[in-house]
Amino acid sequence: MRICAVTCVKNEGPFVLEWVAYHRLIGVTDFLIYSNDCDDGTDALLDALVPAGVVHLPNPAEGRNYQMEALKDAARQDLVTGADWVWVADVDEFPNIHVGDHSFAALIEACGNPQAISLSFQFFANDGVETFEDRPVIGQFCRAHNPDLWCDQSAIEVKTLVRRDFPLQYFGAHRPFARKSRAPESWTDGAGRAVPGPFLSAAKPRRIRKFPAAGARRFATLNHYALRSLDSYLVKTERGDVNREGRVFDESYWQERNDPAWEDRSIQRMLPALEAEIAALRTLPEVARLHDLSVQAHRAKVGMLRARPEIAARAAHLAALPALPPGEAELIAELGLAETPR
Structure with missing residues (x-):
């Protein structure tokens, strides 16, 4: 079975090896990676990873x-x-598969081999980590929001694994869109349940084109490390969004994703195999050197940014923001839920 992962990057050099290694472990055979305007060596590192697919x-x-x-x-x-x-995702997103051997193949089997599988986001918090470290992100961050809730909503965005025979009109960043003349025969969430009709037909406006996360993670969830360390977040805000020009990563972006109410270390079962796969990739010609150069460039950018008084002040402000995002406390109270795991 051939599984192709598609992503876009800009100045993600320090994180590329982990993402490629992890996805190879869960069954991705090929990677199609687009880059733009990199000045940290990401593009050269990707060229060196040709032997890895x-x-x-x-x-x-x-x-x-x-x-x-x-x-x-x-x-x-x-x-x-x-x-x-085909799996369309970003390099801060990791499918956390709970069934079988934790591979895409096991997930596909558990879901009944549908034409598409949409995995709900689970945003992992910065949780007070200030300093960038060159080691797997999935091993550094283990706290997330209540995975059934996000801010004032009980419906959370997804990313989607798409089977070859899906009646594709075009790929979206979060889900495929089907041709109007032909509906998909089967499309499930991460628990193998059929996705709701309004989601299937894309009947709602984009901002709320989601479905409820409660019960959707039985077989898999999508760990999203959108913040990482405060150091790396400063670089991210300076870099801008790889998806579109002009997007601003303001304090609301940080606060909406920095709720550490729940601890979830389940993905860390993959760490021993992941570290071995990263080590194997580093033996490919030029890969270790180019990765290390991207790390140096990342750290240099952090130093440059933190030396600017306005950036230092912004970092301090972000670190001091309340962890619970706007609207979530009210939703928790309305639903009668606990703020921490039961």
Whole structure:
């Protein structure tokens, strides 16, 4: 079975090896990775990862809508059209599969081999980690929001694994869109349940095109490390969004994703195998050197940013913000839920 992962990157050099290694462990055979405007060596590192199944292309965007233009191009690439399954995700997102051998194949079997499987986000908090460390992200961050809730909502965004015969009109960043003339035969959540009709038909406006997360994680969830360390978040805000030009990572972005109410270390069962796979990738020609150079560039960028008084003040402000995001306390009270795991 061939599974192709598609993503877009900009200055993600320190995190590429972990993401590729992890996805190889869960069954991804091919990677189609688009890059734009990198100055930390990410592009050179991707070129060196060709023996690991990576195809690296410059982002074809002309209108600066980087992700959607790349996905439009990806749908025509042989690596994607020849795959049995396509997984569109970002390099801070890791499928945490709870069944079988924790692979995509085990998830597909558990869900009954549908045409698409949508995994609910679980945002992992910064939880007071200030300093960037060159070690697996999945081993550094273990606290998240109540995974059934996010801010003032009980419906959470997803990312989707898509089978070859899905009646595709186009790939979206979070889910595929089907041709109007033909509906998908089967589409499940991460518990193998059919997704709700309004989600299936994309009947709602984009901002609320989600479905309830409660009960959706029986077989898998999607660990999303959107913040990482405060150091790396400062670099992220300076870099801008890989998906589209002009997006601002303001304090609401931080606070909405920095709720550490629940502890979840389940993905860390993958750490021994992940560290071994990273070590194996580092033996490929030039990979270790280029990874280390990207780490040096990341640390240099952190030092440059923290030396600016306005950035130092912003970092202190972010670190001092309340952990519970706006609206969540009210929703917890309304639903009669506990704020911490039962």
